Amino acid sequence: MIEKVFQGIMIPFLGTAIGAFGVFFIKKKINAAMQGALIGFAAGVMVATSIWSLLIPAFEQAKELGRWSFLPAVIGFWIGISVLLLFDYLIPYLHENMKTAHEKNCRIQKSTMLVLAVVLHNIPEGMAVGVVYAGWLSGNSQIMLSGALALSVGIAIQNLPEGAIISMPLCAKGMSKPKAFVCGVLSGIVEPIGACLTIAAAGIFVPALPYLLGLAAGAMFYVVIKELIPEVTEGNCANLGTVMFAVGFSLMMVLDVAFG
Numbered sequence: 001m002i003e004k005v006f007q008g009i010m011i012p013f014l015g016t017a018i019g020a021f022g023v024f025f026i027k028k029k030i031n032a033a034m035q036g037a038l039i040g041f042a043a044g045v046m047v048a049t050s051i052w053s054l055l056i057p058a059f060e061q062a063k064e065l066g067r068w069s070f071l072p073a074v075i076g077f078w079i080g081i082s083v084l085l086l087f088d089y090l091i092p093y094l095h096e097n098m099k100t101a102h103e104k105n106c107r108i109q110k111s112t113m114l115v116l117a118v119v120l121h122n123i124p125e126g127m128a129v130g131v132v133y134a135g136w137l138s139g140n141s142q143i144m145l146s147g148a149l150a151l152s153v154g155i156a157i158q159n160l161p162e163g164a165i166i167s168m169p170l171c172a173k174g175m176s177k178p179k180a181f182v183c184g185v186l187s188g189i190v191e192p193i194g195a196c197l198t199i200a201a202a203g204i205f206v207p208a209l210p211y212l213l214g215l216a217a218g219a220m221f222y223v224v225i226k227e228l229i230p231e232v233t234e235g236n237c238a239n240l241g242t243v244m245f246a247v248g249f250s251l252m253m254v255l256d257v258a259f260g
Contacts, residue, residue: 009195015156019163020184040241042165044248052256058213076214124212126191130198
């Protein structure tokens with residue numbers, strides 16, 4: 001039984017790792033058009049994920065509140081925005097009077113915030129998997145192992161582009177492919193950790209899940225609006241970036257509805 005649970009909670013992490021592996025199939029030097037397309041795609045994926053994988057499930061988790069079921073999601077959303085605002089403020093600008101150092105640090109800041117936003121999103125996603133397996137372990141007759149496995153596979157499929165939106169933009173900003181791949185993989189490791197913690201302490205974490213889902217959505221919206229959209233709309237590749245935003249949004253909308 002424990003082995004089946006372990007396999008189930010590791011499946012979403014495997015999806016992230018496979019998606020991150022895509023960084024090895026892109027060119028060493030990414031031109032402006034490709035970079036704009038990747039960033040636009042990442043922004044679309046993150047917005048769609050925030051809505052279908054985070055905010056809507058947060059409403060459903062709090063439906064016992066009736067007309068106030070939106071409250072945990074809204075509170076969590078603003079906590080997520082505030083966390084990223086604080087994080088943005090605390091990152092120091094090294095050698096601010098030196099242009100090259102300033103630009104380098106800006107790239108580090110944007111990359112770090114992108115990774116942080118996806119990590120914050122993956123925590124409640126892993127907890128959602130943990131909730132289902134905790135229910136199955138408790139003997140809940142309404143939760144079948146096949147249903148828990150289907151949820152794990154569905155999240156793994158959703159994680160394929162999410163692993164890519166970490167590793168590929170990092171590579172586009174100058175990070176080596178192996179390091180970008182490792183960052184993409186590590187962004188997903190919090191999912192099995194979150195699942196294990198939820199199974200171990202289901203009574204503590206389950207009530208807070210709507211707030212955590214909203215928090216992750218707020219963090220992702222902050223990064224998209226503050227960091228990704230400005231990069232998409234700059235230069236001569238704004239139209240391509242906009243189209244790729246729509247592609248990423250549509251893809252995740254389909255995946256979240258079909259496999260959510």
